[in-house]
Amino acid sequence: MKKILFHFILLISIHSYGQTKKEILVSPAHTVVEKVDRQGMQVLIELDEKTVTKAWEQKLKEYGKVESGKNSYVIHGAIVAGILNPATIYSTIIEDKKGTIVFWAVDLGSQYVTQGHEHYIHLQNKLHDFAVQTYIADVNAQIATAEGALAASVKNQHKLLKEGESLKKNIQQNKQEKINLENKLKSNESELTSLNNKAALHASNHKASVENNNTEEQQKVLKEAESVRKSIEKNKQEKINLDNKLVENGQDLTKLESDAEDN
Secondary structure (H helix, E strand, O other): OOHHHHHHHHHHHHHHHHHHOOOOEEEEEEEEEEOOOOOOOOOOOOOOOOHHHHHHHHHHHOOOOOOOOOOOOEEEEEEEOOOOOOEEEEEHHHEEEEEEEEEEEEEOOOOEOOOOOHHHHHHHHHHHHHHHHHHHHHHHHHHHHHHHHHHEEEEEEEEHHHHHHHHHHHHHHHHHHHHHHHHHHHHHHHHHHHHHHHHHHHHHHHOOOOOHHOHHHHHHHHHHHHHHHHHHHOOOOOOOOHHHHHHHHHHHHHHHHHHHHHO
């Protein structure tokens, strides 16, 4: 139950986080890509480098064939919607203490697209949209993970409850079986007492004769008494086994209830 509550609260928190408007700022910048200082723009995305890099590499493929170098990406003959002529895109990703910086410079052949250029706002919006999409994808991934964990916890909770109900039934059955055995033992002991008395009576009535001490009827009584003694011993052992099983059942039930509470 604790895990279910935790995952439910986490899911609500992620939904709330996803609805919080992130401040996304695309600003003019320059940095070295392929050993040359490039003029362009950058955006800070407050996510880990691995997540951002994977998303950015996928995004760059939309513009053309990507040539990857050491922490750099170059696309020659890039086709950017909204820009008539093919361009060369230079990009890099920089890890920052606040997150991950994505930089790109777009070379139209005669100049880079910098602040004031007719295509600057257009490219700025594209970088901004990428940041938005990356945040949305991250939130959706977190939601999917939280929903999966919640579903798993609920499923496990149902399983534990089902096992608990089954164990309770077993305990009740074992308790009833123990009562039946105790009643059977009482009946056996009463029968044994009766048979012993009967055997003693036969011996008393015929103590004058050795042959009479071994009459067929007396032997039959003694055999029945021995059979009852064995039955008593067997039932006593079964009762001991049941007592042990009930102790184990109780321990298992306690553990299941604890697991269900923690789940």
